[in-house]
Amino acid sequence: MVSSVTYTIFNPLEEYKNKFKKIYEDNVNSFFNELVSKSNVDIELNRKTLNKQKDILNLLNSLKSKLSMMKFLRVVMIIIFILLPFVFWKINPKIKSINLEIEKCDKKIIDLYNESVNQMKPLNDLFTDFDSLHLVEKSIPNITYNSYFSFSNENNMKKNYDYIDEYNNEETVLDIISGGYNNNPFIYEKKLVHTMGSQVYHGHKTIYWTEYYYDSHGNRHSRSRSQTLHAALEKPKPFYDTVTTLTYCAQAGDNLSFSRNAKHYEKKDSKEIERIVRKGERNLKKLTDEAIKKNSDFMAMANTTFEVLFEAFDRNDEIQFRTLFSPLAQTNMVELIRSNDYFGDDFKFIKNKRTNIIISEHSQNKILAPKIKDYHSNSYDVIKENFIKKNMAFFENMYFDLAPLLAIPILQEESSKLLELENKSGRLYSHKEYESLASRLDFIKVFNLNAKTPIIYKAKYLNTSNQVDNICISAYAYDIIPNIDYVTMYGGDGNLHSVPVPWDEYILVNDSKVLSVCNIDNNTVKEKDIEVYNNNLCIFK
Numbered sequence: 001m002v003s004s005v006t007y008t009i010f011n012p013l014e015e016y017k018n019k020f021k022k023i024y025e026d027n028v029n030s031f032f033n034e035l036v037s038k039s040n041v042d043i044e045l046n047r048k049t050l051n052k053q054k055d056i057l058n059l060l061n062s063l064k065s066k067l068s069m070m071k072f073l074r075v076v077m078i079i080i081f082i083l084l085p086f087v088f089w090k091i092n093p094k095i096k097s098i099n100l101e102i103e104k105c106d107k108k109i110i111d112l113y114n115e116s117v118n119q120m121k122p123l124n125d126l127f128t129d130f131d132s133l134h135l136v137e138k139s140i141p142n143i144t145y146n147s148y149f150s151f152s153n154e155n156n157m158k159k160n161y162d163y164i165d166e167y168n169n170e171e172t173v174l175d176i177i178s179g180g181y182n183n184n185p186f187i188y189e190k191k192l193v194h195t196m197g198s199q200v201y202h203g204h205k206t207i208y209w210t211e212y213y214y215d216s217h218g219n220r221h222s223r224s225r226s227q228t229l230h231a232a233l234e235k236p237k238p239f240y241d242t243v244t245t246l247t248y249c250a251q252a253g254d255n256l257s258f259s260r261n262a263k264h265y266e267k268k269d270s271k272e273i274e275r276i277v278r279k280g281e282r283n284l285k286k287l288t289d290e291a292i293k294k295n296s297d298f299m300a301m302a303n304t305t306f307e308v309l310f311e312a313f314d315r316n317d318e319i320q321f322r323t324l325f326s327p328l329a330q331t332n333m334v335e336l337i338r339s340n341d342y343f344g345d346d347f348k349f350i351k352n353k354r355t356n357i358i359i360s361e362h363s364q365n366k367i368l369a370p371k372i373k374d375y376h377s378n379s380y381d382v383i384k385e386n387f388i389k390k391n392m393a394f395f396e397n398m399y400f401d402l403a404p405l406l407a408i409p410i411l412q413e414e415s416s417k418l419l420e421l422e423n424k425s426g427r428l429y430s431h432k433e434y435e436s437l438a439s440r441l442d443f444i445k446v447f448n449l450n451a452k453t454p455i456i457y458k459a460k461y462l463n464t465s466n467q468v469d470n471i472c473i474s475a476y477a478y479d480i481i482p483n484i485d486y487v488t489m490y491g492g493d494g495n496l497h498s499v500p501v502p503w504d505e506y507i508l509v510n511d512s513k514v515l516s517v518c519n520i521d522n523n524t525v526k527e528k529d530i531e532v533y534n535n536n537l538c539i540f541k
Contacts, residue, residue: 007141012406039122116378145179161249162353203501209493231487231499258315266344280308332407434459440532451477476510
């Protein structure tokens with residue numbers, strides 16, 4: 001249950017170093033030890049089993065080396081024909097014996113592996129996909145996570161926080177985590193983004209000809225000449241990229257919009273920063289003078305170091321900007337940007353009224369949170385290392401996505417005067433959850449789609465019945481057809497030549513299916529009918 005008292009982090013960088021990192025690490029270790037105790041796994045027995053497996057593996061490698069040597073010796077003896085009887089009497093029996101030993105080792109290794117898997121199964125079975133999130137909830141007051149991102153959550157963000165989530169046919173959600181801090185909603189989402197661009201393809205052709213010439217004495221000679229003709233073609237090609245974003249909603253600065261980009265000032269020393277600030281001060285004066293002429297309200301703050309390093313010059317409301325960035329918020333932001341202890345100035349910050357978006361470089365191309373499969377192993381020591389290492393990395397990534405927002409204390413204040421929203425459709429889940437589930441489907445099994453590129457999934461809500469959302473999932477990708485075009489080029493022999501240029505033609509392919517989404521505990525669905533599941537939700541046919 002969320003506390004009714006707002007919890008405020010006043011210095012996110014220092015509080016992570018001196019407080020939250022240690023709290024989370026202690027909670028991770030304590031939780032892991034609880035699971036180990038509950039599982040009743042025999043740690044020392046597992047280690048002995050793995051050591052046996054390691055010893056036999058070493059023996060196996062030794063036997064394979066010995067077998068290779070014996071086979072080589074047999075070949076040599078066969079070549080020296082006089083030693084052929086020795087091959088049959090001595091070498092072949094030894095090779096047969098070694099092969100038998102190798103077979104025994106292979107079987108023993110498999111048996112020991114299966115034994116170690118069974119030894120660790122009770123522990124592996126206790127992990128859940130939500131362990132990391134529950135540990136964060138335990139470590140940071142007033143932060144909560146949702147089991148899934150519901151339609152009500154999404155509607156609340158749109159109606160109460162200016163959240164804009166227009167239907168974009170060029171992207172699909174791969175994964176999503178939603179929650180709230182002091183009851184201010186947030187979502188982490190990982191998207192696959194599709195764009196059309198072009199690629200230049202190259203081809204070449206070598207031509208030969210005989211050239212005649214006269215020497216200084218007037219005698220006629222011939223010589224062979226060659227030239228490689230190079231041709232290029234530009235053709236359309238789809239490109240794909242993954243983008244991870246954090247969207248955090250708060251009432252503060254309800255009319256304010258601005259943006260700033262990562263500049264990696266943490267890589268600059270103090271003297272470089274001083275030069276950057278001095279140069280930036282001149283630009284600030286110029287911007288202020290232009291604002292006065294245009295009768296706009298831009299006015300540089302006294303803290304020019306903050307102004308230059310944060311560089312949010314496209315702000316539209318000077319009063320709300322100054323309200324947000326109190327002296328404490330300015331100090332926090334400069335410390336965060338300049339710190340090289342963690343990620344520093346690697347984040348893009350976009351504010352659109354009550355919606356705040358952080359896109360950090362350190363969160364790109366990473367999973368949003370560890371899953372069960374990230375911990376599993378047949379070795380207790382590997383499981384422990386995986387659990388602690390992956391959870392500590394997750395917490396650091398997650399915290400420093402939030403850090404630019406936590407640097408502004410007013411953004412942490414709990415929202416009030418929210419609109420009461422009515423869900424007349426009865427719809428349960430957001431389209432982001434639909435797409436995230438769809439991205440996990442076996443597309444070959446579900447869709448009639450000859451896809452040779454990543455797939456973009458889009459979801460359309462149909463209706464709700466018996467606590468089940470019925471949806472239509474559209475999927476599109478590209479087939480790839482090899483082609484050759486011939487480019488006419490003028491050669492050094494004075495003739496025109498056709499130069500072949502191989503290129504790939506991307507043919508759009510698409511298909512759609514009507515599927516159903518519900519909570520995985522819903523009695524309507526049977527386990528055998530489930531196609532995929534994530535965030536406590538599942539798709540079934």
